[in-house]
Amino acid sequence: MIKISRREFGALASAALLFRTQRAVAGEPGVFVFGQDLPANLDPHQIQDLGMTQYALNTYDNLYRYEDNPPKMRPWLATDHTVSADGLIWEFKLREGVKFHDGSEVTGADVVYSFQRLLALGRAPAAPWLSVLKPDSVTAPDRYLVRITLGQRYGPFFGMMPSVFIVNPRIVEAHKDDNDWGARWLASNEAGSGAYRLNPATYVPRERADVEKFDGHFYGWSDNAQPINRIEWRPTKVTSTRVLALLNGTIDMTDSFLPVDQVERIEKSANAHVAKNVTMRLLVIRMNNTKPPFDNINARKCFAHSFNYTGFIDEIVKGNAQRNPAPLPNNIWGYPKDVKGYEFDLAKAKEYFDKAVAEGAPMRRPVEMHVQQPLEQTTQAGQLFQSDLATIGINLKLVNDTFANMTSASVKAESTPQMWIHWISTYYVDPDNWIGQMYDSRFHGTWKASCWYSNPQVDDLLRKARFTSEQEDRAPLYEQAARLVVADSPDIWIYNMIEVCGVANRVQGFRHCPVGSGGEVRWMRLSA
Amino acid sequence: MLRFILRRTLYAAPSLLGLLIFTFLLIRVVPADPAAALAGDNATPQQIADIRHQYGFDRPIAEQLLIYFGQILRLNFGESQYTQRPVGLDIRQRLPATLELTFAALLIATVLGIPLGVLAGIYHNRWPDFLLRLLSISGVAIAAFWFAIMLQLLFAMELDWLPLRGRSSVGMLAPPEITGSLILDSLFAGRFDACWDALRHLVLPAVTLSLGAFATITRFTRAGVLETMQKDFVLYERAVGYPHRRLVWIYVLRNSVIAAVTQIGLLFGALIAGAVVVEAIFDWPGIGNYAVLAILSADYKVMLAVTLLIGVVYTVVNILTDFVHGLLDPRLWEQL
Numbered sequence: 001m002i003k004i005s006r007r008e009f010g011a012l013a014s015a016a017l018l019f020r021t022q023r024a025v026a027g028e029p030g031v032f033v034f035g036q037d038l039p040a041n042l043d044p045h046q047i048q049d050l051g052m053t054q055y056a057l058n059t060y061d062n063l064y065r066y067e068d069n070p071p072k073m074r075p076w077l078a079t080d081h082t083v084s085a086d087g088l089i090w091e092f093k094l095r096e097g098v099k100f101h102d103g104s105e106v107t108g109a110d111v112v113y114s115f116q117r118l119l120a121l122g123r124a125p126a127a128p129w130l131s132v133l134k135p136d137s138v139t140a141p142d143r144y145l146v147r148i149t150l151g152q153r154y155g156p157f158f159g160m161m162p163s164v165f166i167v168n169p170r171i172v173e174a175h176k177d178d179n180d181w182g183a184r185w186l187a188s189n190e191a192g193s194g195a196y197r198l199n200p201a202t203y204v205p206r207e208r209a210d211v212e213k214f215d216g217h218f219y220g221w222s223d224n225a226q227p228i229n230r231i232e233w234r235p236t237k238v239t240s241t242r243v244l245a246l247l248n249g250t251i252d253m254t255d256s257f258l259p260v261d262q263v264e265r266i267e268k269s270a271n272a273h274v275a276k277n278v279t280m281r282l283l284v285i286r287m288n289n290t291k292p293p294f295d296n297i298n299a300r301k302c303f304a305h306s307f308n309y310t311g312f313i314d315e316i317v318k319g320n321a322q323r324n325p326a327p328l329p330n331n332i333w334g335y336p337k338d339v340k341g342y343e344f345d346l347a348k349a350k351e352y353f354d355k356a357v358a359e360g361a362p363m364r365r366p367v368e369m370h371v372q373q374p375l376e377q378t379t380q381a382g383q384l385f386q387s388d389l390a391t392i393g394i395n396l397k398l399v400n401d402t403f404a405n406m407t408s409a410s411v412k413a414e415s416t417p418q419m420w421i422h423w424i425s426t427y428y429v430d431p432d433n434w435i436g437q438m439y440d441s442r443f444h445g446t447w448k449a450s451c452w453y454s455n456p457q458v459d460d461l462l463r464k465a466r467f468t469s470e471q472e473d474r475a476p477l478y479e480q481a482a483r484l485v486v487a488d489s490p491d492i493w494i495y496n497m498i499e500v501c502g503v504a505n506r507v508q509g510f511r512h513c514p515v516g517s518g519g520e521v522r523w524m525r526l527s528a
Numbered sequence: 529m530l531r532f533i534l535r536r537t538l539y540a541a542p543s544l545l546g547l548l549i550f551t552f553l554l555i556r557v558v559p560a561d562p563a564a565a566l567a568g569d570n571a572t573p574q575q576i577a578d579i580r581h582q583y584g585f586d587r588p589i590a591e592q593l594l595i596y597f598g599q600i601l602r603l604n605f606g607e608s609q610y611t612q613r614p615v616g617l618d619i620r621q622r623l624p625a626t627l628e629l630t631f632a633a634l635l636i637a638t639v640l641g642i643p644l645g646v647l648a649g650i651y652h653n654r655w656p657d658f659l660l661r662l663l664s665i666s667g668v669a670i671a672a673f674w675f676a677i678m679l680q681l682l683f684a685m686e687l688d689w690l691p692l693r694g695r696s697s698v699g700m701l702a703p704p705e706i707t708g709s710l711i712l713d714s715l716f717a718g719r720f721d722a723c724w725d726a727l728r729h730l731v732l733p734a735v736t737l738s739l740g741a742f743a744t745i746t747r748f749t750r751a752g753v754l755e756t757m758q759k760d761f762v763l764y765e766r767a768v769g770y771p772h773r774r775l776v777w778i779y780v781l782r783n784s785v786i787a788a789v790t791q792i793g794l795l796f797g798a799l800i801a802g803a804v805v806v807e808a809i810f811d812w813p814g815i816g817n818y819a820v821l822a823i824l825s826a827d828y829k830v831m832l833a834v835t836l837l838i839g840v841v842y843t844v845v846n847i848l849t850d851f852v853h854g855l856l857d858p859r860l861w862e863q864l
Contacts, residue, residue, distance in 0.1 A: 028699050040610035040825060047610075122575055130572065187612035204621060205611040206821050207813040232698060237808045237817065240677055241693050248685055250692055404826040408564040411576060445573035447564075 029528070030229035032507070032521055035236045035251035038206050041187035042198070044165040045117055048124040050425060054519030058231060059211055060165035060192035061218070063092050063111065063146070064158075066515040069277055070331060071429050073158070077106060077166060077193075077218075078146075087153040087469035094144040098218040100168040101190070101197040108140025113169040115148075117181045128160055128428070153469045159430040162515065167191045195219065195522040196231055209233045219522070224509070226525040239376075246272045246502045252526075253510075254502035256517045259376055260318040266502045276320065277512040279499045280329040280426040282434060283321070285369070285381070285492040290413040290452045293361035300489040302352035302363070304342035306388050307492055311344070316380050321495035326482045327435045329496045333471060334431040334478030339486050341493065350392050363394060369419035370401040378421045381494070410450035423497070424448065426514040431478040436462050439485050453490035536850060540843040547839040548600065548832075552593050555828045562609060562826045583609065596832070605833040610825060615833045619815060623837070624708025625695060626814030629806070630799045632734035637741035638792060645749025645788065646781055652754060660746060667743025672802065676736040676809040683732060691729045693811040700725050733810040737803060741795045748791050752784030759783070786856055793849025797842035 039052035044060055057065070063078040075081075078092040098106040115138040118126050132154050139147050150157065168191040175185035182191075188205070190198035196211035203209045213221075213229045221227050234251060236242035243262045245251040247269050258266070258274075266274050285307070293299035313321050324330050325341020357363050369385070371378040379398065386396040403422065409415045427433050440462040443449035458481050465477035499517055503510055506527045512518035563580035580586045584595070599606055605615035648660040684692035691697065695710060702710065703717040711730070714723035756762060757780060765775050804816035811817075815834055822830035 031698060033698055040821075041612050043612070046612075122578060127572055127575060130575070184607075184612045204813060205608075205613065205618060207622075207817070234694060234698070234811065236693065236811050237820070238673075238811075241680065241809055241811060244680055244685055245692055248688075248692055250694075250698070402824050402826075404824060408562070408826065411564050411573065443572075445576075 030526065032228040032231045032253075032524065032526065033251045034231055034233045034519075034521075035242050035245060035254050036233070036519065037235045037255070038209055038233050041205065042190060042203070042209070043183060043186040044192075045114070045121050045125055045167070045181075046123045046183060046187065048127075048163070048427065050517060050519075053516045055209075055233075056165045056192075057194070057516045057520045058196045058522065059190050059194040059198055060167070061098070061106070061194050062162050062165050063094075065162045066429060066513050067511070067520075069279070069512045069514060071426075071513050071515055073162070076162075077111075081158075083158075083469075088150045090148045090150070090157070092146045092148070094146065095218060096144055098193060099216050100171070100193045101214060101216075102168060102171060103216075104168065104170055106166060106168075106193055107143050108146045109143075110169055111146045111166055112138050112140045113172075114164060114166045117167065117169075117172070118164060120181055121183060125163055128156070128163070132157065153467050155466050155468050155471075155474050156428060156430040156432040156436070159432075160428045163428055165192065168193070193218070202232075206235065208235075217522075224523065224525055228521050228524055228526060231521050243502060246504060249504065252504040252507050253519075256497075256499035256501040257375065257377070258500050258502060260316065260320070262502075263318070263320065263500050270505075272502050272504050275499075275501045275503045275510055275512060275518065277499045277501075277514075277518070278322065278331060279497055279512075279514040279517070280332060280429070281497040281499070281514070282324055282327075282329060282424045283377075283381070283421070283494040283497065284327075284424060285385070285419060285421045285494065286417075286451045287491055288413065288416045288418050288450070288452055289454075289490050291416075291418050293356060293363050293365070293367070294418065296356050296359055296361035297489060298352045298356040298359060299361045299363060301342070302349045302356055302392070302394075303389070304489050304492050305345045305349035305352065306392065306394070307342075307385055307494065308344045308388055309494060312381060312384055313495055316384065317377070317495070320498045320500050322498065323494075324496035325486070325493055327438055327485050327491065327493055328431045328478065328482060329434065331496065332429065332431060332434075334435075334465075334475045334482075336479040336482045339483055341486055342489065344388075346388065346392055353392055353394070366395040366397050367418050368397050368399050369421065370399045370406055370417040371421055372403055372406070373400050381421055406450075407447040410447045411445050413444075413452045416450050416452065420450070422447075429515065431474075432462075432466055435478060435482055435485065436466055439481070439490070440466075451490045453485070453488065455484060455488060458484050458488075532854065533847065533851065536847045540847065544836070544839055544843060548597070548836055549593065551832055551835045552596060553589070555831055556589055556592075562828050600836070606829040608822075608830050609827050615829050618818060618830070619833060619837060620708070622813060622815045622818050625710075625812060626800060626803050626807070626816060628709045628711065629730065629733055629737060629803055629812055629814060630796065632730050633737035633799055634741060634792065634796060636734055636738040637745050637795070640738075641742045641745030642749050642781075642785060642788060645746040646753050646776065646784070648746065648750040649753025649757065649780075649784070650776060652757075657750075660750070664743040664746045664750075667739045667746075670739065672736055672739065672805050673809055675739055676732070676806060679732045679736060680809075690731050692732075695726065695729050695813055696722070697725050697729075733806050733812050736809075737799055737806045740802070741792075741799060744791050744795060745788050748788040749785060752787050753780055756780045756783045782856065786853060789852055789856065790849060793845050793852075796845040797838065800838050800841055 036054060037051040039047045039049060039055055041047060044052060044056040061077045063076060064073050065076045067074045077095055077098060079095050081090060081092045083090050094108060100106060116135045119133060119135055132150060137149050141147055171191040172182035172186055176182040177184050188203055189200050195214055195217045197214045199210045199212060211231045213227060236245055239262055242254050243265060246254050249271060263274050266272050287294040287300055289295060309323055313323060326336060326339045328335055353363055369382055371382045382398040389396045406420050424434055437443050437448040439453050439458055441454040441459050444452060461477050461481040465474045468474050507524055508527055509524045510518055511523045563585050564576045584592060608615050608618060611618060644660050648657045651657045680692055683690040700722060703713040703719045703722050706713050706716050710726035711723055714726055762780060803814055804820055807814045807816035808820060819834040
């Protein structure tokens with residue numbers, strides 16, 4: 001038997017108490033801890049992903065920005081805008097007296113510089129602009145006016161405005177290196193006018209970054225009696241750790257890709273809740289239409305009828321998604337309400353299987369589907385699909401892959417996998433973000449168009465919609481194009497996601513918007 | 529001794545060169561196109577081509593390898609495509625965290641593994657031996673990620689004794705950086721609160737990482753002790769009535785730990801590689817995490833640099849291990 005003296009017992013008890021009383025500071029007043037990923041670097045003109053959108057919405061300003069759900073365009077640095085009758089000249093009137101974090105005023109020249117920098121760097125955020133704007137397309141006729149002249153009408157133009165964040169040229173130019181537009185410097189620093197400003201000393205790429213409240217922000221803070229003073233980004237890499245951290249108060253908000261078991265765990269917790277919001281994020285299984293058997297329409301329809309949509313949404317995703325049978329979100333204008341899409345029906349699938357075999361499609365050859373690591377839901381979808389396809393004699397093999405690999409592979413039809421699965425998020429709220437870039441053949445070679453679908457009639461409709469100004473004129477074009485695309489069955493459209501994000505109970509004022517997934521912290525406050 | 533170290537260093541150079549070439553080719557053979565990954569969502573083929581040209585990805589592989597080799601000779605690991613910072617700087621920022629974690633894990637494994645291995649050897653086929661064998665087999669068999677989650681659930685969530693994740697608490701000011709080790713730097717700065725905080729954050733990841741190493745060291749020490757106990761000199765010492773405790777902890781131990789020391793050397797490299805999983809689970813900001821993010825985004829210069837770094841660390845530790853071998857048994861100087 002172990003004998004412990006009173007003195008030893010006292011020492012052990014004190015040690016245990018010491019551990020307990022020294023618990024990590026959780027839920028510190030005024031400090032919001034973000035468990036979300038940081039962008040790969042901090043330059044809003046180099047990176048475009050959810051991490052960057054969330055970071056930039058807090059540290060930079062844009063002329064207009066999306067707020068709320070469904071997203072509405074709200075004047076931000078601009079007070080309003082006018083557009084010429086031919087839709088080619090757009091003028092944005094700027095708010096006066098807006099200050100950058102260094103105290104200098106935001107002017108039209110700074111907006112011009114930001115557009116020029118974006119185009120010159122030519123990275124991801126520039127992609128949708130490159131075919132529309134030239135460096136001299138953006139001018140500043142006076143200090144508070146910005147004029148953008150388009151070569152032709154461009155439907156998504158206004159919807160894309162929030163993707164351009166305005167940087168302070170005086171700061172950026174002072175740090176440029178070898179004509180790099182300050183890209184190296186801004187990757188680890190900040191030159192914005194947003195509601196929060198970065199403390200660069202705290203920044204470790206992809207590991208941590210702290211931003212402090214900017215008292216001089218143009219919007220003021222009168223709408224929020226208890227604003228958050230500091231945001232600390234502390235990305236958590238593993239889902240289970242992220243959820244545990246939320247439950248014990250170490251972080252205040254998770255990502256919005258939580259698996260169902262973790263959602264249930266948060267829902268049972270007393271410290272946090274799950275914010276569920278309909279969004280605009282489609283889950284799609286891609287089929288490479290240039291590779292057998294997917295160069296055969298009956299083979300594609302066979303696969304489309306073999307996916308158990310309801311089973312996946314009800315049982316695996318536990319209802320946190322809406323069936324979305326067409327190539328654009330069901331909550332955006334331009335969506336064809338009459339399209340039913342393909343239902344799960346193995347008898348019909350078998351009919352199409354036989355037709356495809358009769359036409360010479362190699363249906364009995366193993367088919368590879370690439371699933372994304374570490375996103376578990378893509379594997380679950382693959383496994384469900386695999387089991388149902390097996391019942392009609394199709395051998396589906398799952399290949400673990402990364403998003404980076406798959407986007408790289410989709411540069412050429414030959415290197416694009418036979419099948420792969422991914423989400424398409426909201427980069428700008430316009431049908432062009434989905435159907436426009438997925439099925440117009442001019443985008444072949446990009447990951448969004450990785451099914452390599454080609455239909456001249458669809459191309460015409462999508463281009464006409466893209467180069468038309470008015471929404472009411474564009475909507476029928478997208479509806480018609482969507483009907484044609486669905487009839488050709490180039491891909492398998494599964495659902496429109498309901499975002500499930502873990503939020504600490506002390507966080508109040510969480511405002512969800514599909515652009516940025518509710519990561520704009522200036523609206524939030526922390527209860528005691 | 530100096531000749532020995534020089535000889536071992538010269539032997540290591542071709543291995544490292546081979547590692548560099550092999551890794552370079554392996555990464556370039558993988559279908560990931562770093563330019564496409566870098567261009568990001570919505571990128572046009574022309575943008576991807578421009579970036580490929582800008583970074584020299586369109587040059588012949590042999591030319592790229594030569595350029596990279598030249599950079600490495602100048603200790604220039606290039607620039608991360610994503611962070612836009614020198615890879616050397618990013619690694620320097622993260623390596624101390626990984627070394628701190630690895631040394632702590634090795635320390636725990638050694639301090640516990642050697643004495644327990646000796647105990648298991650002495651109490652051969654008795655309950656302490658059975659218990660320690662069970663522990664060591666479990667240590668090898670249990671997956672690190674499962675063990676880590678169990679530790680988190682028990683010590684961070686249930687008992688609330690230790691932090692769940694990270695390297696320091698929210699709001700804890702970091703000490704001025706001298707070595708990069710939070711524990712040492714806090715001590716140098718006289719910041720005992722920060723030191724205590726850093727130590728508490730280190731416990732769970734270090735224990736998780738040490739599990740496999742502990743099991744290996746225990747097993748090798750036990751085997752060494754069992755073998756040594758059969759030696760003639762032990763029989764003789766026992767026969768003449770030499771004190772048992774002294775015999776075991778001085779003479780038997782010294783003759784038994786050579787295999788365990790070899791393992792410690794090998795384990796160090798394995799621990800650095802194994803830190804990838806532990807760092808991810810505990811959000812430990814080390815090079816393991818850095819490497820995983822680089823792989824996911826096809827940031828190939830980072831992948832190359834991290835692989836090379838692990839190779840160098842592994843080589844250096846192996847040379848040190850051979851050196852310690854020589855100290856324990858001077859006859860080995862000539863053989864090594």
